[in-house]
Amino acid sequence: MSKTEKKPLLQVENLSIGFSQYMKGTQKRVIQPIADMNVEINEGEIVAVVGASGSGKSLLAHAVLGILPSNAICSGSVVYKGEELTEKRKRQLRGREISFIPQSVNYLDPLMRVGAQVQIGLDKKTAHKQQEKLFAQYDLKSSDGHLFPYELSGGMLRRVLFATSVREGVRLVIADEPTPGIHPEALSEILKQLKQFAKDGAGVMLITHDMMSALQIADRVAVIKEGATVEISEAVAFQGTGERLKTEYTKRLWRALPQNDFDLEFKGRDLNI
Ligand SMILES: Nc1ncnc2c1ncn2[C@@H]1O[C@H](COP(=O)(O)OP(=O)(O)OP(=O)(O)O)[C@@H](O)[C@H]1O
Numbered sequence: 320m321s322k323t324e325k326k327p328l329l330q331v332e333n334l335s336i337g338f339s340q341y342m343k344g345t346q347k348r349v350i351q352p353i354a355d356m357n358v359e360i361n362e363g364e365i366v367a368v369v370g371a372s373g374s375g376k377s378l379l380a381h382a383v384l385g386i387l388p389s390n391a392i393c394s395g396s397v398v399y400k401g402e403e404l405t406e407k408r409k410r411q412l413r414g415r416e417i418s419f420i421p422q423s424v425n426y427l428d429p430l431m432r433v434g435a436q437v438q439i440g441l442d443k444k445t446a447h448k449q450q451e452k453l454f455a456q457y458d459l460k461s462s463d464g465h466l467f468p469y470e471l472s473g474g475m476l477r478r479v480l481f482a483t484s485v486r487e488g489v490r491l492v493i494a495d496e497p498t499p500g501i502h503p504e505a506l507s508e509i510l511k512q513l514k515q516f517a518k519d520g521a522g523v524m525l526i527t528h529d530m531m532s533a534l535q536i537a538d539r540v541a542v543i544k545e546g547a548t549v550e551i552s553e554a555v556a557f558q559g560t561g562e563r564l565k566t567e568y569t570k571r572l573w574r575a576l577p578q579n580d581f582d583l584e585f586k587g588r589d590l591n592i
């Protein structure tokens with residue numbers, strides 16, 4: 320890379336994640352779900368991360384955010400704005416410059432009204448107004464703000480989670496499956512918002528099983544298989560018979576989509592796409 324070339328906003332290199340687990344008695348073993356993960360995201364760019372269930376997409380997100388469980392053994396490098404992301408820096412940036420939309424709605428506090436949860440991190444003076452605006456934007460009623468998470472449907476909770484991520488000053492958005500169970504109107508609002516984050520100059524990591532929706536907004540797509548990045552390609556390569564894709568795995572993944580010739584031989588059909 321020449322000196323004048325812009326550095327990526329986020330650069331994940333040779334990321335490995337293992338977990339030490341106790342077997343019977345006191346014997347310990349280490350499992351290694353992530354072996355060689357590489358992803359980079361530039362400012363203003365949306366990178367979709369796709370791969371079968373269990374391939375390590377959420378672990379990648381959690382490693383960048385610094386929220387892996389304590390028995391995780393992590394190596395490799397995560398560089399943000401040209402500087403190594405230490406655990407301390409991750410803590411400082413999380414929920415501020417680095418915004419996270421988690422895969423599970425269990426990240427919401429079950430004992431706190433959802434309106435109040437969306438107000439966390441907003442300027443106190445205008446928090447209520449901003450929350451109401453976000454609710455309207457994501458097709459939630461003003462009165463929904465008084466409800467607790469258990470009183471909302473799964474799709475509504477996803478929209479609440481998304482609303483918690485929309486903050487001024489966000490530079491990197493990590494969205495882990497933000498769209499399942501969401502009706503088409505709210506889905507297009509979420510895609511629009513992710514696109515807006517990028518237009519405002521933020522980098523977006525969009526983890527998803529919904530490749531067709533992701534391709535509407537993604538600039539590049541990273542394909543993950545069994546804890547390793549197998550391919551990173553421009554989103555425009557995902558068209559036709561996939562002849563511009565680099566690996567056989569990604570070609571087959573692409574052709575396995577119902578919209579394409581639906582290659583039923585493909586072993587990754589548990590992708591739910
Ligand atoms: N705390 C943990 N201890 C041990 N193994 C774990 C732990 N968390 C995740 N794993 C394993 O790591 C692998 C990757 O998990 P991960 O949740 O990242 O998958 P994913 O790609 O996000 O899947 P999905 O699409 O279903 O969300 C899985 O095999 C999972 O069982």
Ligand SMILES: [Mg+2]
Pocket residue numbers: 376377378422495
């Ligand atoms: Mg996941």
